[in-house]
Amino acid sequence: MPEPTRVALTVVGAINVDLTARVERAPGPGETVADGVLQRGPGGKGANQAVAAARLGADVRMVGAVGDDLDGRGIHERFAELGVDASGVQISDAATGTALIVVDASGENSIVVCAGANGAIDADALGIEPGAAVLAQLEVSDAVVSAAAEAAGFFVLNAAPARPLPPGVLDRADLVIVNETEYAQLPEVHGVPLLCVTLGADGARLYRHGDLVASAPGVPTTVRNTVGAGDAFCAALVVGLLRGDSETDALARACTVGAAAVADDASQPDLQPLDAYEATR
Template sequence: MASPSLTVVGAINVDLTARVERAPAAGETVADGVLQRGPGGKGANQAVAAARLGAAVRLIGAVGDDLDGRGIRAQLAADGIDASGVQTVRAATGTALIVVDATGENSIVVCPGANAGIDASRLGIEPDSAVLLQLEVADDVVIAAARVSSFLAVNAAPARPLPRSVIDACDLVIVNETEYAQLPELHDAQLLCVTLGAAGARLYRYGELVASAPGVPAIVVNTVGAGDAFCAALVCGILRGDGEEEALARACAVGAAAVADPASQPRLSHLDTYGAGA
């Protein structure tokens, strides 16, 4: 099956992850943390996942002119991602501070850094591009990307109100249950995927259920990159012409593989190895 081409617009971070037995409560200190450092950010995570699943990927975002930014560029190149659209800005490369407990649940503080400095006037999205974006970047970037894409998928995370022009341009919106409750204006979207964690996912067209898929059992190690891997898999499946049930089932299988991996950018194989017929 032909490999899809995808442009991802979004945040690029360095993830500093503390793995602990139990996350601290307010005002509490826990002293058993193990620190890990690696690439992250929802844009970069989705781009890397899509590339590892077999897509031809271009990433648009921003990093700083610093050691972290240069390291991220090298890593993107190693995954075969076109990073020519990644801008270099004066701010430091973005950072996410993450706490992951023994059950794999996480809490995250994002320091946007360079991600807040993306120049929306020079995204350089090619004509007829399929675009996947998230909401860790500024509204002007979201609006500019929506205006020029031929296929637009929006992972509405972290949840915030979207301009009507962006909602109307969406071919696909992806949210989790919390985001679905926070953003009722998306409920009648052209195509809306609601992820349900271990229970799987559902797909709605203009508010009517058109497909569902059960969750795939997995040993949960880290949930940070699971949603991003799911988004990449679903978009890639739809772009290459998979049926809705099949695309959703494969995406659930990819998400399950992601939670079993400790990295925010989990090791993944080709999309065809997941789900129905695998």
């Protein structure tokens, strides 16, 4: 059996430390709950997607920034252990970014992000190789997103969290990935060349210039944590398309990977190579 095609992917985005409190239920306004269990681990949408893509079998280069602090040094060591090229991770005077996350018993979450070094990425020093396949999100500045789009040969934008998009970025996007909420908040993405809309437990759909071209069902799973599920899905879809999978197979397999991520407590779940996941239709 031939070896699966390895693809190269540059991920541009946020790198955080996640401080996660697992509780039976999230507190309401002005309320304190006292049953929390604290977990500390790596996160950030960019780092989550980079680690997922590497575990799925891609050759990954991470572009972002961390602080010159203990957390930043630990993140560099982790990337090295996982085979992620961190030569594009800048060292900032600001502290490494932090996300404060509350996850309830159903796996739903609420998140406060303290950008730190993620807000200080030098957009003029991304070092993206000409023609590279690039995956970016919206947890970094407009200047960084625009520079990544301009440099890429194949540009994927995970338009999350939803906010006004930098001018010209959609003109450069080959693929945009959003969830249902982001789809409603960003009508300007509806007619892009290729648009993926994730539907949570109901799967995902793929549109070309607004016309449905593929759909995949959700995969039943035990929900433990939804924080990194969308990032794992994005990585799987992009890696699948880059290696030449059909749009239908790439979408279906990405849903299976997303379900595996939901069943894992970590924001960077312990994924297997992409071919280990069935393309369920």
